[in-house]
Amino acid sequence: MIPIYRMKVIQIEITNACNLGCSNCTRFVGHHKKPFFMDLETVAKAIESLEGYPGQIGIMGGEPTIHPEFKEICEIVQKKIPDRRKRELWTNGCKWKEYEEIIYETFDKDLITYNSHEDKEVGEHQPLLIAATDILDDRELMWRLIGNCWVQWRWAASITPKGGFFCEVAAAQDMLFNGPGGYKLEKGWWNKNPNEFVDQVKRYCVNCSAAIPMKGVSAHIKYDIISPSNAKKLEKVGSPKYFKKNCKTCTFKMTEAEIEENVKRGWTPWSHRPYKQSGPDTRWV
Numbered sequence: 001m002i003p004i005y006r007m008k009v010i011q012i013e014i015t016n017a018c019n020l021g022c023s024n025c026t027r028f029v030g031h032h033k034k035p036f037f038m039d040l041e042t043v044a045k046a047i048e049s050l051e052g053y054p055g056q057i058g059i060m061g062g063e064p065t066i067h068p069e070f071k072e073i074c075e076i077v078q079k080k081i082p083d084r085r086k087r088e089l090w091t092n093g094c095k096w097k098e099y100e101e102i103i104y105e106t107f108d109k110d111l112i113t114y115n116s117h118e119d120k121e122v123g124e125h126q127p128l129l130i131a132a133t134d135i136l137d138d139r140e141l142m143w144r145l146i147g148n149c150w151v152q153w154r155w156a157a158s159i160t161p162k163g164g165f166f167c168e169v170a171a172a173q174d175m176l177f178n179g180p181g182g183y184k185l186e187k188g189w190w191n192k193n194p195n196e197f198v199d200q201v202k203r204y205c206v207n208c209s210a211a212i213p214m215k216g217v218s219a220h221i222k223y224d225i226i227s228p229s230n231a232k233k234l235e236k237v238g239s240p241k242y243f244k245k246n247c248k249t250c251t252f253k254m255t256e257a258e259i260e261e262n263v264k265r266g267w268t269p270w271s272h273r274p275y276k277q278s279g280p281d282t283r284w285v
């Protein structure tokens with residue numbers, strides 16, 4: 001794990017609603033009975049709490065443009081993050097036409113990630129609702145893999161209406177499973193070394209499979225792959241996707257040899273699909 005202050009981006013998750021329903025979504029879209037929409041006061045507080053943070057500040061969802069106050073949020077971003085080069089936006093383009101003007105007014109083109117998810121031929125997601133504790137009996141190996149989790153090394157920390165988190169998937173899991181919430185949004189909450197956020201690592205990483213080298217699945221299949229302990233949790237929270245039978249419960253175990261084999265085969269879950277920068281008509285990267 002790396003310190004939160006060394007992570008490249010901290011995302012402000014303004015909603016977990018999305019117009020799409022990809023399988024094995026990092027925000028567990030489809031599993032929430034009711035999505036959240038962050039209020040403007042919390043958006044402002046979240047940005048203020050990041051004063052002095054050296055990385056980028058992302059506006060993300062779910063799909064952020066679905067937020068009914070997306071325009072007002074852009075205005076807060078303009079006011080509270082004077083350095084344009086620190087602002088990022090992640091969108092699937094759902095309401096691009098409606099908001100194109102304010103988007104370009106707020107964000108530099110090269111700092112907009114436009115990922116429409118529309119090309120059914122590409123796009124893989126690693127299942128995230130397979131609990132590491134369900135498939136790895138070797139706990140020493142499990143913690144070693146979690147310590148090297150690519151999401152935490154390469155992706156983002158996160159802020160939801162429930163506080164600050166060392167990892168965006170942990171934040172989504174806290175929301176889904178009614179966790180105790182994240183760090184209070186006080187200035188400098190992000191100034192933490194791994195030994196200072198170990199409480200979150202112990203709580204969330206054990207329910208997650210991102211750190212375990214395994215084959216990804218198409219983002220366009222209709223179901224999530226889950227494991228027994230998470231099936232019980234989804235049942236308890238009344239997940240609509242679970243009760244619509246759009247989940248397949250797996251019961252396999254993995255060995256160190258299989259994991260090594262998957263790594264040798266070229267496990268690169270971070271390059272899960274090409275995406276466009278800045279807008280629908282610009283380049284693939």
Ligand code: SF4
Nearest residue numbers: 018020022025029062
């Ligand atoms: S577009 Fe993103 S947030 Fe929406 S369902 Fe797909 S993976 Fe999840």
Ligand code: SF4
Nearest residue numbers: 149151167205208210
């Ligand atoms: S194992 Fe899951 S919760 Fe833990 S850092 Fe990786 S993605 Fe986040």
